[in-house]
Amino acid sequence: MDSQGQAGPRVVWTVVESRIGPLLLAAGRDGLVNVVFHATDAVRDRAVERLASRLGTEPVEASGSPLLAEAIRQFESYFAGERRVFGLPLDWSLISGFNREVLRELASGVPYGTVVGYGELAGRVGQPGAAQAVGMAMGANPLPVVVPCHRVVENGGGIGGFGGGVETKRRLLALEGVLPEPLF
Template structure:
C-alpha cells in the first residue's frame, strides 16, 4: 500500500498537521489537536489511498524548517516541492497562481485573482478554491481579501488570517 508521512508542529497560530508524499508536501491542517489530527489523517488516507506513517524518512524536515523560519519572520518565500493531487481544475489553477503571483506582504482581491486566471466574473469560485486549499500558509490563501478591504473568510478562522497578515506586515500586530 502507498504511504504518506505526517507530523504535527507547534506554531504561534496553534499546532499544524503536515503531510507529505514522495512528490512533496500534500497537506497542511490548522488547529491540529488530537481529534482534528485523527480526522484529517483518516480523510487523507482515503483521498490519497495511502497509509499514514509518522515522519519516518524525513520527508517533512524541510517543510518544518521552512515553516519555523516563516513564523520566526526569517522566511518570505517557500521553496518546497508540492504534491497537488488534492486539488484539480479551476481550484488548482487559482491556487498555483496564488502561490506564484502574490508575494509575502501583499494581498489580492478575490475578483482580481479570478481575472488573473482568465475568469474575471468568478470571484465566488475563487472563494471556493481558497476554502479547498489543501496547503494553507505555504499556498497563502490568507493573502486573499475582499475588494472593500475586509478580510473575508478563512478556513483556519479569521483570527488566524489576521495573525498571518500581521506577521507579514500587512496588518498591525495585535495589542494583546
C-alpha cells in the first residue's frame, strides 16, 4: 500500500515500438501522464528519472497494467491508420497554466488530418499575440501524439519545429494524410 492507501505503484511505464521509433508510455492512476519519443535505453532512463523527480514517486516498468495495455492498443491502432481519436484518460499533472490551456484546446479542437497555425491556436485561447508562447507550450507537451502538437504548423505554411524532430513530425502528418508519405 502506498501513502494514499492504494495498492500498486503510482506510476507505471513501458516502451513500445512504433512507425516513428520506440515510445515510452507512462501512466499514473489518473491516466496517461507522459509519452516520450526515441525511447532508447539512455532516453528512457532519463525520462524515468525526470518522472520520478517531478511526480515524487519511482515509476515502475509494468507493460501489463490495464491502462498501459489499452494505451498500447490505441497507439498500435493509430499507427495502423485505424484510429483517429485517442480515448485514454489523461493526467495533466506535468503541465500547468497557459501551456495546459493551449494543450487542452489543441487536444479538443484540432482533429485528425487537420493543422492549425501557432498564431491561430494562440487566438483560440484568448492570447492572439502569443504565437511564440504557443510554440513553447508545444515543446513542453508531455503527451505528444495523443495531444497532437504535430498538427501545429507555421502560419506561412512551414512545418515548424517539433520536440520529436522534424522528420517525426513529417511522418505523423503523412500518416494523417496532411503531407504525402516520404518517398524514401
